[in-house]
Amino acid sequence: MYGGRESIGYRPASFSPSESFVKQTPKVEPKVEPKVEPKVEPKVEPKVEPKVEEIEVNLKGETDDIESGFLTLLHLSSLPISEENDKIVREFLRNTPRETVIKTLEELANYGIIPPLAKETIGGVKGGPREVRLTEKAQVLKRDNADFARAREESKLRRFEKQRKKQAKIDSKLALESRIAGVDSRTQFEGKTFNDLDDFIKQLSSCENHKPSVFAERLFSEKSVTVWKNTVTTLCRKIFELHQPDTQCVNVLGQPTPGQLCYMCGLAMNNDVESMKPSCEHILPIMQAMFFLDLYRSSDVKTEEQMNILKMEYAWTHRCCNLIKNVTSLLETRIDAENYPTWHFSSSNATVLISNIFGPDSGHGCNVVRDLVPETERAEWITGRVEKIQTEKINPILEYIRSKGANGGVIAMIGLKNCVNPEKIDKKFLEILAQERDRTLVVPPKNIKTRKYVKVLKVKRKGGNKRTYRNKR
Secondary structure, three states, X not given: OOOOHHHHOOOOOOOOHHHHHHHHHHHHHHHOOOOOXXXXXXXXXXXXXXXXXXXXXXXXXXXXXXXXXXXXXXXXXXXXXXXXXXXXXXXXXXXXXXXXXHHHHHHHHHOOOOOOOOOOEEOOOOOOOOOOEEOHHHHHHHHHHHHHHHHHHHXXXXXXXXXXXXXXXXXXXXXXXXXXXXXXXXXXXXXXXXXXXXXXXXXXXXXXOOOHHHHHHHHOOHHHHHHHXXXXXXXXXXXXXXXXXXXXXXXXXXXXXXXXXXXXXXXXXXXXXXXXXXXXXXXXXXXXXXXXXXXXXXXXXXXXXXXXXXXXXXXXXXHHXXXXXXXXXXXXXXXXXXXXXXXXXXXXXXXXXXXHHHOOOOOXXXXXXXXXXXXXXXXXXXXXXXXXXXXXXXXXXHHHHHOOOOXXXXXXXXXXXXXXXXXXXXXXXXXXXXXXXXXXXXXXXXXXXXXXXXXXXXXXXHHHOEEEEEEEO
16 A cells, blocks of 8 residues: 555655744744734835925926826825925915816816816716706806896997097097187277278177177178088077077076066966976077177186176076067167267167067967956056166166276277187187188088978868968978
């Protein structure tokens, strides 16, 4: 059965059981204890420090290498970072613009490092198998943001346009001032006295010649007046009157107070009755005001003396009383022994005016005013109103006129110069005068629409039919 030494194994003579046990024992024991201690300690210190410093280099350095940045991000979460370096990283990320972070995340998603960004979408990412749809909340937010951006852009454009128009207006004004510089029609009266004037100029001192068109045609050239009528307005009054009547009264007298009396009829104004509403009245017609007193202009310096002069010219009246007066002059002109004009209260014109307000055929709805005074008292009322107008309104004006010069000739020359004062007439008309001075004025065709008076004629024909004809003239 036994095969000798080969079958059972050869044992040397020096072999002993105790010796073989001793030799085998160290082979078993180290397998348990040395496994932990040599491998734990090198993992903490040697491997962390270089990578932490490498992170610092990546944070502080500037590089365009995207892949190196990605590698840094990939290893960042698996590396232990010291508290100091953690603060550096957080501070760096905190100061990074939001757009940069979003762009970086999108790049990471494109490389497949992180999942695609959701952006409040349903149905998958853009370009995926399912179409991207914004949620209802996201759609509302998107619309609101778009509306806000559009409104902000429109506001910006409106602001720029407003500034542009304002600047254009300033530039236009400066250009106009430059063009009209030196235009002064008062030079036609330099070195002259009243007796040196032509008769048709002297006649302007008469209160009967108070139409603005008469003054314009006699004080300025026919060509310039024609251009004004063809291009600006047919009303020569606008050459001298620069604001609407109510604007003038409000700035001189203030708003009419409830129960305020009309200076003509002496009765209270009433906003509930159309014909009795307050209306701005020029006590002297426009050209007499320019000749003797003045008119309100927003560009004038309002001194106390100037305001006192303007208060003599304006008054609040009933609308119907103002319409009945129209351009009736309460002054009349007389020629003295030295052949100079003098001016006085026209009691006849004032009596006719008040009589028309309280007369049986009072127009413009003034019958409402007339009926407030009993018929038996109207004659006395008319006389009392004429005296009131003379003492309260006209006499102060006459005193001021007479204080301006030693005689009517001096006063008339002052009045004529006042009517052509470039600081008191419309800038557009001054520009026309400047073009005439530079010999560049051309009379254009008429392009101002004039009022067409229409007369309706009803002609009765056989069979009772009526046909209406409109004759325009």
